[in-house]
Amino acid sequence: MEPVVRVSGRMLPLDRADVDTDQIIPKQFLKRIERTGYGPFLFYDWRQAEDFVLNRPEHEGASVLIAGANFGCGSSREHAPWAIRDAGFRAIVAPSFADIFRANCAKTGLLAVTLSESQVRHLMDLTSEDPTAEVTVDLEKQEVRGDGFAYRFEIDAFARECLLRGLDEIGLVERHQKSISAYEAQRSTWLPAVK
Amino acid sequence: MPSTLGQKLWDSHVVRTSPGEPDLLYVDLHLVHEVTSPQAFEGLRLAGRHVRRPDLTLATMDHNVPTRGGARAADELSRKQMDVLADNCRREGIPLHQIGSRRQGIVHVIGPELGLTQPGMLIVCGDSHTSTHGAFGALAFGIGTSEVELVLATQCLPQTRASDLAVTVEGDLPLGVTAKDVVLGLIGRTGISFGQGHLVEYRGSTMRGLSMEGRMTVCNMSIEWGAKAGMVSPDDTTFAYLERRPHAPRGAAWDAAVDHWRSLVTDPDADFDHEIHLDATRLEPHVTWGTNPGQVAPVTGRIPEPLTDTDMRALRYMDLRPGTALADIAIDRVFIGSCTNARLEDLRAASKVIAGKHVHPKVRAMVVPGSATVKRAAEEEGLDAIFKAAGFEWRNAGCSMCLGMNPDILAPGERCASTSNRNFEGRQGAGGRTHLMSPPMAAAAAVTGHLVDVRELL
Numbered sequence: 001m002e003p004v005v006r007v008s009g010r011m012l013p014l015d016r017a018d019v020d021t022d023q024i025i026p027k028q029f030l031k032r033i034e035r036t037g038y039g040p041f042l043f044y045d046w047r048q049a050e051d052f053v054l055n056r057p058e059h060e061g062a063s064v065l066i067a068g069a070n071f072g073c074g075s076s077r078e079h080a081p082w083a084i085r086d087a088g089f090r091a092i093v094a095p096s097f098a099d100i101f102r103a104n105c106a107k108t109g110l111l112a113v114t115l116s117e118s119q120v121r122h123l124m125d126l127t128s129e130d131p132t133a134e135v136t137v138d139l140e141k142q143e144v145r146g147d148g149f150a151y152r153f154e155i156d157a158f159a160r161e162c163l164l165r166g167l168d169e170i171g172l173v174e175r176h177q178k179s180i181s182a183y184e185a186q187r188s189t190w191l192p193a194v195k
Numbered sequence: 196m197p198s199t200l201g202q203k204l205w206d207s208h209v210v211r212t213s214p215g216e217p218d219l220l221y222v223d224l225h226l227v228h229e230v231t232s233p234q235a236f237e238g239l240r241l242a243g244r245h246v247r248r249p250d251l252t253l254a255t256m257d258h259n260v261p262t263r264g265g266a267r268a269a270d271e272l273s274r275k276q277m278d279v280l281a282d283n284c285r286r287e288g289i290p291l292h293q294i295g296s297r298r299q300g301i302v303h304v305i306g307p308e309l310g311l312t313q314p315g316m317l318i319v320c321g322d323s324h325t326s327t328h329g330a331f332g333a334l335a336f337g338i339g340t341s342e343v344e345l346v347l348a349t350q351c352l353p354q355t356r357a358s359d360l361a362v363t364v365e366g367d368l369p370l371g372v373t374a375k376d377v378v379l380g381l382i383g384r385t386g387i388s389f390g391q392g393h394l395v396e397y398r399g400s401t402m403r404g405l406s407m408e409g410r411m412t413v414c415n416m417s418i419e420w421g422a423k424a425g426m427v428s429p430d431d432t433t434f435a436y437l438e439r440r441p442h443a444p445r446g447a448a449w450d451a452a453v454d455h456w457r458s459l460v461t462d463p464d465a466d467f468d469h470e471i472h473l474d475a476t477r478l479e480p481h482v483t484w485g486t487n488p489g490q491v492a493p494v495t496g497r498i499p500e501p502l503t504d505t506d507m508r509a510l511r512y513m514d515l516r517p518g519t520a521l522a523d524i525a526i527d528r529v530f531i532g533s534c535t536n537a538r539l540e541d542l543r544a545a546s547k548v549i550a551g552k553h554v555h556p557k558v559r560a561m562v563v564p565g566s567a568t569v570k571r572a573a574e575e576e577g578l579d580a581i582f583k584a585a586g587f588e589w590r591n592a593g594c595s596m597c598l599g600m601n602p603d604i605l606a607p608g609e610r611c612a613s614t615s616n617r618n619f620e621g622r623q624g625a626g627g628r629t630h631l632m633s634p635p636m637a638a639a640a641a642v643t644g645h646l647v648d649v650r651e652l653l
Contacts, residue, residue, distance in 0.1 A: 017505050018387060018487055022619040027600045031259065031272035033233035033279050035340075045621050070388040073421060073487075074619060075598075076323040077231065078339035099391055099423055100323060100337055107341030156355060158216050169341075170244070173349045176219060179211040180351055183221050190444035190452040191223055192311050193250040194290050 039086030072101025231321030300566020310440025390422030555644030
């Protein structure tokens with residue numbers, strides 16, 4: 001994975017709460033066997049409405065998605081962060097995220113950052129009034145900043161480190177071979193094997 | 196120190212712990228299906244890695260399989276996904292239950308029925324409804340594709356410790372009220388994100404009184420209120436379900452296992468971070484009216500006044516107006532199926548409601564058993580004959596119309612009474628409208644042609 005240190009750019013305001021992964025990427029697009037190529041299908045059904053925010057030219061090229069609470073609830077499909085990333089976004093800012101979605105973002109190198117409801121509202125209003133307004137989501141400094149404001153965010157220290165250094169998590173776990181083998185050696189004998 | 200069931204399960208799977216890092220947990224069973232695994236296997240291949248424990252990994256085809264006509268009825272991309280899974284399993288030596296085979300079925304139905312899901316285990320799958328397996332006193336949760344790759348390669352998963360939430364449900368369920376109504380009633384009260392970051396333990400006399408099927412229904416929908424996992428402490432009901440299943444321990448190993456399983460309870464003085472109490476005796480059959488599982492009400496009620504933008508959007512999408520009696524809502528389709536409600540007990544409960552009756556002429560209804568095993572068992576009892584005589588379609592096992600990734604979908608505007616777990620926009624087909632409910636409630640809707648209080652038919 002490529003390291004992610006900070007993301008700067010324009011915002012896209014998706015002013016809805018409880019956006020589920022079925023909306024982010026509908027199931028008919030989960031039949032691919034690749035990790036890429038999902039961008040055109042991001043919010044596919046909602047995009048059919050001409051005035052949907054993703055269709056508005058003034059937000060074209062945005063790289064920071066601003067969303068409502070409980071973003072990414074529902075299915076575990078990693079295709080959701082893949083689609084968001086494919087469509088050019090590098091960070092999402094919301095008051096809260098569903099657990100699996102947040103984990104999937106970390107693996108995808110997509111920053112999922114939590115700010116308070118009022119801070120997210122400020123960003124939502126800012127980009128709605130001035131679509132050219134830019135923000136920086138700075139993982140190193142743990143802040144979202146723009147013209148005249150800087151909001152501190154909290155993030156799991158280990159997840160932050162992995163993103164900053166672009167660490168291969170499988171490689172990290174593989175370094176603990178000895179511990180894994182030791183654990184395996186003491187597992188209960190009645191535990192089932194599939195074959 | 197007194198500990199909760201959730202923390203005991205967590206502690207017993209820690210391979211390695213280090214300050215400032217997530218715990219490294221060992222996975223006892225990794226379930227795999229065709230939709231969320233191809234990129235994981237591809238990742239392994241590109242890195243020259245192999246599956247560490249194919250003997251602790253089981254694959255099935257469920258999400259995109261057609262429920263009639265076999266693999267030939269699948270579209271080209273779905274067939275390719277199935278072929279890729281078969282190739283990956285062959286190469287890595289992973290047992291696979293293919294479409295058409297004797298034990299194929301929905302991943303969360305076959306694990307328990309094969310006896311592979313056992314108390315005390317840590318079970319993961321690239322599917323959010325993995326929480327189902329918690330019904331056995333296992334720690335079970337859904338993961339994404341990158342994590343699937345990680346587990347395939349290492350059999351381990353780094354996880355940050357989750358906190359504890361107790362849901363205590365007390366009292367006897369009234370006639371016509373089921374496990375589905377317990378969990379829908381709960382989500383209606385808490386909303387769809389309250390469980391975030393929590394290991395939920397469902398406790399109390401109501402949970403103790405539920406069958407394993409009922410407990411699975413409740414745990415299955417833990418993710419629908421955002422929980423990391425849902426679980427029920429194992430007891431005699433659990434052991435009776437497991438005994439003599441194909442992969443259950445036998446002889447002395449069985450006795451040793453049961454001894455251990457009996458210790459998988461929350462200690463009397465253990466503290467939970469949050470507690471919720473629910474009075475089962477006051478529950479009614481529930482139906483959803485909106486586009487998330489928290490937008491739900493007793494079937495005796497009316498569509499509420501919208502309180503939020505989300506509510507307003509939901510009513511627009513569902514083409515419903517505040518004040519409408521839920522029982523006045525006409526339906527076009529009925530779906531009895533999914534990992535939430537397609538086990539033998541669910542089919543029995545639905546068949547009791549429709550026996551001797553007929554599906555309403557304006558309704559198309561189908562039953563999709565959760566597995567080939569459930570289907571055979573139902574046929575041995577003659578349930579298929581009851582459903583067919585009533586005008587239901589009797590299909591082969593699969594996820595079917597729960598998520599509409601296969602030929603079973605709603606047409607735009609169609610309204611469906613469904614025993615599945617999600618009523619999100621377009622979930623069962625673009626433009627389709629889903630009302631979630633229990634199997635008896637869905638069966639009753641099939642007969643009357645509208646949402647109806649099943650107690651009127653009992």
